[in-house]
Amino acid sequence: MGVENLFHGFQIAVTPFNLAVAVLGITLGTIIGVLPGLGGANGVAILLPLTFTMPPTSAIILLTSLYWGALFGGAITSVLFNIPGEPWSVATTFDGYPLARQGQGGQALTAAFSSSFIGALFSIVLITFFAPILAEIALRFGPPEFFAIQLLTFSSFIGLGGGDPLKSLVSILLGFILAAVGLDVVTGQLRMTFGVVDLMKGFDFIIAVIGLFGIGEILLSVEEGLSFKGASTGMNLRVVLETWKTLPRYARTFARGAFIGFWMGFKPGGATPASFMSYAFAKRFSKHPERFGKGEIEGVVAPETAAHAAGVAAMLPMITLGIPGSPTAAVMLGGLIIWGLQPGPLLFTEKPDFVWGLIASMYTGNIIGVLMVLAFVPFFAAILRIPFAILTPLIVVVCAIGSYAVHNSMIDIWYMLIFGVVGYVFKKLDYPLAPLVLALVLGDLAENALRQSLIMSQGSLAIFVSRPIAGVITAAAVFFFVLPILTPGWRRLRGAVMPAPRSS
Amino acid sequence: MRAADLATASILMLLGGVVVFDSLRIGIGWGTDGPRAGFFPFWLGTILIFASVTIGVQAWRRTTDRPFVTRSQLGPVLKVLWPATLMVVLITPLGLYVAAALYLGFYMRWVGRHGWLAVVLCAIGVPLVTFAVFELWFLVPMPKGPLEAWLGY
Numbered sequence: 017m018g019v020e021n022l023f024h025g026f027q028i029a030v031t032p033f034n035l036a037v038a039v040l041g042i043t044l045g046t047i048i049g050v051l052p053g054l055g056g057a058n059g060v061a062i063l064l065p066l067t068f069t070m071p072p073t074s075a076i077i078l079l080t081s082l083y084w085g086a087l088f089g090g091a092i093t094s095v096l097f098n099i100p101g102e103p104w105s106v107a108t109t110f111d112g113y114p115l116a117r118q119g120q121g122g123q124a125l126t127a128a129f130s131s132s133f134i135g136a137l138f139s140i141v142l143i144t145f146f147a148p149i150l151a152e153i154a155l156r157f158g159p160p161e162f163f164a165i166q167l168l169t170f171s172s173f174i175g176l177g178g179g180d181p182l183k184s185l186v187s188i189l190l191g192f193i194l195a196a197v198g199l200d201v202v203t204g205q206l207r208m209t210f211g212v213v214d215l216m217k218g219f220d221f222i223i224a225v226i227g228l229f230g231i232g233e234i235l236l237s238v239e240e241g242l243s244f245k246g247a248s249t250g251m252n253l254r255v256v257l258e259t260w261k262t263l264p265r266y267a268r269t270f271a272r273g274a275f276i277g278f279w280m281g282f283k284p285g286g287a288t289p290a291s292f293m294s295y296a297f298a299k300r301f302s303k304h305p306e307r308f309g310k311g312e313i314e315g316v317v318a319p320e321t322a323a324h325a326a327g328v329a330a331m332l333p334m335i336t337l338g339i340p341g342s343p344t345a346a347v348m349l350g351g352l353i354i355w356g357l358q359p360g361p362l363l364f365t366e367k368p369d370f371v372w373g374l375i376a377s378m379y380t381g382n383i384i385g386v387l388m389v390l391a392f393v394p395f396f397a398a399i400l401r402i403p404f405a406i407l408t409p410l411i412v413v414v415c416a417i418g419s420y421a422v423h424n425s426m427i428d429i430w431y432m433l434i435f436g437v438v439g440y441v442f443k444k445l446d447y448p449l450a451p452l453v454l455a456l457v458l459g460d461l462a463e464n465a466l467r468q469s470l471i472m473s474q475g476s477l478a479i480f481v482s483r484p485i486a487g488v489i490t491a492a493a494v495f496f497f498v499l500p501i502l503t504p505g506w507r508r509l510r511g512a513v514m515p516a517p518r519s520s
Numbered sequence: 521m522r523a524a525d526l527a528t529a530s531i532l533m534l535l536g537g538v539v540v541f542d543s544l545r546i547g548i549g550w551g552t553d554g555p556r557a558g559f560f561p562f563w564l565g566t567i568l569i570f571a572s573v574t575i576g577v578q579a580w581r582r583t584t585d586r587p588f589v590t591r592s593q594l595g596p597v598l599k600v601l602w603p604a605t606l607m608v609v610l611i612t613p614l615g616l617y618v619a620a621a622l623y624l625g626f627y628m629r630w631v632g633r634h635g636w637l638a639v640v641l642c643a644i645g646v647p648l649v650t651f652a653v654f655e656l657w658f659l660v661p662m663p664k665g666p667l668e669a670w671l672g673y
Contacts (some may be wrong), residue, residue, distance in 0.1 A: 193535070196649040207561060441528065445521075445524060
């Protein structure tokens, strides 16, 4: 049944308008991915208000294409400038930047894009066949199961996030607290507003994303001086073809990376641990582990395959369960709600055009994407030749516009600045930011699921263990929660294999 | 590093306290038809206090000589932060486009030491393009000031 629906989806995705939207999205996404301080989440957040007038399918194609573009673009800065545009591009810098320094930037970029494409394709094929099955299972979910999944989502940040588990916990709590500010929809009471009118609106996750990631990242990156440094690259068709000839050698790395990426991609923040894990595996199984970190193509292939596979897999829980697997997916989820779509298992039966159009557009978007980035690398590299003194104020202005556009409210621009400083401080102190944003997005949903479950059970928490599906998920969540306590040695081991990500 | 960690943990503790206080005000128990509005935030606040106290204790025990931010790092960060803040202040009286023009021009001249021609072209061109994209093309209104009012927008 998957193939039939997919065919139907292609009829929706391959219209001139939707293809044009995909090209536009990929172009913007790649530019955003290349620009320091802007990533997929900000790009999607900034463009979100502009999609309100579009049909939902075109809107989601625009946003997902932008996301693919940002995933490709993140690799460009990692390789050429040693600036990871996104957390999951960090592992790409380990070998990508040394390669670029040795004048092999073209090879590194070709390998990165091709790996991204293969990883993405693997995930899309799996999504095509498993999304309906997962959606069907999810139809039997009630509030206790949903809360259990939320619990699992956040527990995986703590158990697998790779940072200080307590700081991940604090980040999650902060997000939930910010989400709770304002009107409580169940009782109609005002919470934590202390009589301040501006607080009644609550905090919007888009502003948090723009501040935390956009402004925060600029502040962090200028510490080493008011400039962005880069290396030039030679990129032409011959380099691309020659690199492609060497790639079949890494078939096992591709397979491993794709599997790790897809498996980890379900969980929020999965792309970052997936890229590190894939890199670590590639190094462990390599015949020449000593070459890693000095400019080994395989060291680019492994993290890129996993990161892109995870980035695509993050869409699966978003469309089937209404739970985003990445910060960008979280922002898109917000979009879905604004467009009047109810994310979750019913989406497959109620809006098949939307879902299958989206899945089909993943194929077309990634094929267009890989061809475009390969062709336009020299152009994208030129963006970084924009002098720092122009680029920085430009990013700040764009962030201010994006924040204001959400509610037409001046206070949001101030929130954005404050979130920027908070983001800077949190990143320096290793508080992960993605859980905060995700908790801010899911706050109301999680709280309602919890309250409805407790109403069902007359206040007993046993409902989360007594129902079979909820019980299994809760058990997994509890396992992830206690994981950092159970195995302190495991973390040290991981820390020895790979440096901790700056954020996730 | 330790001081910054401790300060952040203290602020978070305080925040947790505020949340718990407000939740107690609106009720954390069982209402007529389910948990009351303060139930969820109360537990968030309580766990936040517990987690930040633990982080604080850990930070207190650990000794690192790595400073949170060195003087040479803080300089550039502030050089980005205060002009940006000033621009946000200026948006209210002048509107976003004029504030952006002044900010871009000032920043290019002050940090980039670009020539006056480039400064003027960028400072006027970029807000004009933004205006065309947002106000005219996408119809997203931005804060406007006396200049736009004088031009009839």
